[in-house]
Amino acid sequence: MIELESPCVHRIHTKKTDVPASYHTLGMTIELKRLLNRLELLHKTNLSNGTTSYVTFDDGWRDVLLIPEDFFYQLPSLQPVVFLTDEQFEERPRWMPLHTLYDWMEEKEYTLDQLSQLGIDRVKIKDWRVDEQHKFLMEHQLSIDERPEYLSHQDLETLRTRGWKIGSHGPEHSDLRTLPSERLRSMLEGSLSLLLDFGAESWLSWPEGRWDDEVAALAHEVGFTKQFGLKEEPRSGTSSLVEMRTLW
Numbered sequence: 001m002i003e004l005e006s007p008c009v010h011r012i013h014t015k016k017t018d019v020p021a022s023y024h025t026l027g028m029t030i031e032l033k034r035l036l037n038r039l040e041l042l043h044k045t046n047l048s049n050g051t052t053s054y055v056t057f058d059d060g061w062r063d064v065l066l067i068p069e070d071f072f073y074q075l076p077s078l079q080p081v082v083f084l085t086d087e088q089f090e091e092r093p094r095w096m097p098l099h100t101l102y103d104w105m106e107e108k109e110y111t112l113d114q115l116s117q118l119g120i121d122r123v124k125i126k127d128w129r130v131d132e133q134h135k136f137l138m139e140h141q142l143s144i145d146e147r148p149e150y151l152s153h154q155d156l157e158t159l160r161t162r163g164w165k166i167g168s169h170g171p172e173h174s175d176l177r178t179l180p181s182e183r184l185r186s187m188l189e190g191s192l193s194l195l196l197d198f199g200a201e202s203w204l205s206w207p208e209g210r211w212d213d214e215v216a217a218l219a220h221e222v223g224f225t226k227q228f229g230l231k232e233e234p235r236s237g238t239s240s241l242v243e244m245r246t247l248w
């Protein structure tokens with residue numbers, strides 16, 4: 001069957017204060033009722049067009065558990081998928097650096113506009129490897145004590161029994177185009193074997209939505225059977241190996 005629009009969701013909230021303000025400013029959170037309404041509408045469109053959609057959730061947030069258990073059973077044209085980085089498959093993942101930043105800002109009541117005065121360039125951080133991002137946080141003494149609210153193995157099992165699929169959000173959450181190709185190849189092989197051990201899908205959602213035709217061909221060669229990008233991210237290639245999603 002033909003696939004229609006596939007949405008990409010990060011955070012979900014029921015009240016505004018459920019997630020730090022930065023997620024609202026960046027358009028990376030959606031109110032639960034609004035999400036469910038939009039999904040019902042998407043299902044209706046799919047039914048009249050004879051199409052299907054993947055409903056994708058990046059960054060491994062537990063927020064997806066807010067979605068009622070039987071919701072997707074009622075909407076069979078929609079296939080929900082969560083994408084986790086290699087580290088998020090571990091029992092005790094670290095916070096992703098930018099997630100630490102947003103929570104720290106919330107605690108200190110800083111807005112995104114104030115970051116540059118603090119010597120923090122969010123856009124530049126996104127260009128770095130994850131280890132460099134962690135180093136930067138340490139140097140600026142930005143840390144969060146609580147465990148990150150990412151999906152646990154038990155949560156993943158719960159989702160799986162509800163018909164959800166699980167895929168990879170990359171070996172690490174950074175711009176993977178910047179890596180030497182042989183290095184990237186072995187990292188992608190690592191992500192894929194993690195998925196296979198876990199009984200998950202051989203699917204990849206490119207971190208930051210950044211990819212080019214070269215890395216897409218490489219991921220295909222390594223054995224990823226599906227790849228996902230983001231329409232809103234200009235740093236992407238043209239390969240038809242990658243399915244483009246829309247940020248909700």
Ligand SMILES: [Zn+2]
Binds near residue numbers: 058059169173207208
């Ligand atoms: Zn992401």
